[in-house]
Amino acid sequence: xxxxxxxxxxxxxxxxxxxxxxxxxxxxxxxxxxxxxxxxxxxxxxxxxxxxxxxxxxxxxxxxxxxxxxxxxxxxxxxxxxxxxxxxxxxxxxxxxxxxxxxxxxxxxxxxxxxxxxxxxxxxxxxxxxxxxxxxxxxxxxxxxxxxxxxxxxxxxxxxxxxxxxxxxxxxxxxxxxxxxxxxxx
Amino acid sequence: xxxxxxxxxxxxxxxxxxxxxxxxxxxxxxxxxxxxxxxxxxxxxxxxxxxxxxxxxxxxxxxxxxxxxxxxxxxxxxxxxxxxxxxxxxxxxxxxxxxxxxxxxxxxxxxxxxxxxxxxxxxxxxxxxxxxxxxxxxxxxxxxxxxxxxxxxxxxxxxxxxxxxxxxxxxxxxxxxxxxxxx
Amino acid sequence: xxxxxxxxxxxxxxxxxxxxxxxxxxxxxxxxxxxxxxxxxxxxxxxxxxxxxxxxxxxxxxxxxxxxxxxxxxxxxxxxxxxxxxxxxxxxxxxxxxxxxxxxxxxxxxxxxxxxxxxxxxxxxxxxxxxxxxxxxxxxxxxxxxxxxxxxxxxxxxxxxxxxxxxxxxxxxxxxxxxxxxxxxxxxxxxxxxxxxxxxxxxxxxxxxx
Numbered sequence: 001x002x003x004x005x006x007x008x009x010x011x012x013x014x015x016x017x018x019x020x021x022x023x024x025x026x027x028x029x030x031x032x033x034x035x036x037x038x039x040x041x042x043x044x045x046x047x048x049x050x051x052x053x054x055x056x057x058x059x060x061x062x063x064x065x066x067x068x069x070x071x072x073x074x075x076x077x078x079x080x081x082x083x084x085x086x087x088x089x090x091x092x093x094x095x096x097x098x099x100x101x102x103x104x105x106x107x108x109x110x111x112x113x114x115x116x117x118x119x120x121x122x123x124x125x126x127x128x129x130x131x132x133x134x135x136x137x138x139x140x141x142x143x144x145x146x147x148x149x150x151x152x153x154x155x156x157x158x159x160x161x162x163x164x165x166x167x168x169x170x171x172x173x174x175x176x177x178x179x180x181x182x183x184x185x186x
Numbered sequence: 187x188x189x190x191x192x193x194x195x196x197x198x199x200x201x202x203x204x205x206x207x208x209x210x211x212x213x214x215x216x217x218x219x220x221x222x223x224x225x226x227x228x229x230x231x232x233x234x235x236x237x238x239x240x241x242x243x244x245x246x247x248x249x250x251x252x253x254x255x256x257x258x259x260x261x262x263x264x265x266x267x268x269x270x271x272x273x274x275x276x277x278x279x280x281x282x283x284x285x286x287x288x289x290x291x292x293x294x295x296x297x298x299x300x301x302x303x304x305x306x307x308x309x310x311x312x313x314x315x316x317x318x319x320x321x322x323x324x325x326x327x328x329x330x331x332x333x334x335x336x337x338x339x340x341x342x343x344x345x346x347x348x349x350x351x352x353x354x355x356x357x358x359x360x361x362x363x364x365x366x367x368x369x
Numbered sequence: 370x371x372x373x374x375x376x377x378x379x380x381x382x383x384x385x386x387x388x389x390x391x392x393x394x395x396x397x398x399x400x401x402x403x404x405x406x407x408x409x410x411x412x413x414x415x416x417x418x419x420x421x422x423x424x425x426x427x428x429x430x431x432x433x434x435x436x437x438x439x440x441x442x443x444x445x446x447x448x449x450x451x452x453x454x455x456x457x458x459x460x461x462x463x464x465x466x467x468x469x470x471x472x473x474x475x476x477x478x479x480x481x482x483x484x485x486x487x488x489x490x491x492x493x494x495x496x497x498x499x500x501x502x503x504x505x506x507x508x509x510x511x512x513x514x515x516x517x518x519x520x521x522x523x524x525x526x527x528x529x530x531x532x533x534x535x536x537x538x539x540x541x542x543x544x545x546x547x548x549x550x551x552x553x554x555x556x557x558x559x560x561x562x563x564x565x566x567x568x569x570x571x572x573x574x575x576x577x578x579x
Binding site for chain 3: 297299302303304305328329331341346348349350351352353354355356357359361363365
């Protein structure tokens with residue numbers, strides 16, 4: 001029996017439904033994008049709590065401004081732009097509060113119990129190294145390599161020029177190489 | 187790019203690309219906030235709709251209001267609100283006219299992914315005007331596949347539309363891209 | 370269409386979950402697939418969901434097969450093929466591609482356009498515009514005989530020059546008519562792309578055309 005729980009409406013159709021008063025349709029958009037963008041938020045902010053808060057905030061802001069989404073077909077990209085900005089604000093707030101970047105315990109707990117211990121340690125090293133990057137470099141590195149965006153897209157999302165983004169990505173890679181080599185040689 | 191072994195970068199990216207699962211209550215928490223916003227929006231709009239509803243319940247008031255509205259409309263002060271325009275393209279669907287020139291046909295229907303390919307008698311039946319068959323339907327914004335079915339059995343692609351690529355089960359289909367006018 | 374009702378496939382698809390989700394009666398209620406076909410399609414759908422690929426087009430393909438009277442194995446093959454093409458398009462287009470772009474990109478892949486070409490166009494256009502219609506037109510002109518590289522170059526040039534969907538639609542119609550009138554497909558596409566590019570300047574008295 002083929003149930004239709006897998007049926008999905010396009011983003012544009014869901015946005016239209018929300019704008020016509022079907023608030024439940026927004027739940028489908030939330031469910032569609034929450035995991036995809038949670039990954040970016042967790043790596044960017046370094047802990048699950050802040051990441052969830054930033055993502056909740058992004059979804060709420062997106063709902064409030066939904067009528068201003070110029071291309072509902074690209075709701076996901078528009079939402080991502082909002083999230084990137086929220087992560088910047090959240091990160092800046094943490095710096096002002098004097099907190100340091102803490103690696104994500106939740107990500108470690110997510111690791112399968114079947115993974116060897118070395119795999120978990122490697123992940124922890126990576127998370128720590130990413131946390132050591134400056135926010136600008138971390139953002140650029142995650143957008144480029146983890147989210148696999150092109151530089152033009154990154155420029156649209158961040159408002160930063162392509163040359164500057166390329167420089168940030170290059171420096172991020174250099175820094176990560178240094179940090180991870182130190183770990184392995186130490 | 188730094189002289190970094192691609193393998194190392196690939197391993198790092200592979201780890202960072204592992205999916206992150208949020209707590210199951212995340213969606214509920216977001217929707218609580220969203221529903222509060224929705225309720226606040228309705229309350230704000232409802233002050234106007236509520237007043238109109240109250241007036242409808244009182245015929246005398248309704249008559250007075252109707253006269254007033256006619257007067258205002260005539261004067262031209264009252265403008266149609268944008269929401270009324272949005273309601274025309276209901277639920278993200280846009281009107282699309284399908285036309286097939288088939289003078290010898292006895293019947294022409296339009297079937298596609300927007301009407302379940304005619305299953306459950308959902309085919310759009312076209313009307314004939316001197317051999318020019320046409321039907322207009324509300325189609326959701328997005329990219330679609332469709333075809334004409336002539337005389338109940340012959341599948342015909344739309345000669346005026348781009349071909350739809352993809353397995354068509356041996357029966358041709360056409361492609362349709364509908365833009366959402368609400369932007 | 371009534372002949373299809375005599376086919377051996379059982380045609381009732383359960384809707385409980387979708388009704389609960391959609392909150393409305395789905396007109397496709399009353400259709401069922403045989404167990405083997407259903408299981409095979411379910412596996413494809415689950416795999417697609419895990420990869421973040423839109424599932425609706427796969428369901429539409431299934432219903433297209435049902436509507437056209439195809440048998441179970443044929444439907445499964447078509448759904449699998451589409452899933453693979455969408456996966457290819459999704460990888461090339463990246464995270465921010467819309468569901469419609471992935472769907473249209475899959476049609477271009479099916480027509481023979483390498484997914485990497487789609488990725489190049491996406492990088493070029495970024496978030497500025499949707500590539501749903503350009504990909505659809507790309508698939509169409511390739512299916513009419515325009516070589517893949519010529520077609521991809523033409524569409525990329527149009528998109529890069531800021532051509533709107535309306536202009537790209539017109540380009541497709543003109544290429545189609547030219548080919549129907551006997552023009553070599555490559556020549557038709559190259560000529561029309563040159564003329565359709567918004568920044569195209571008038572020829573300086575070229576005697577090559579015509």
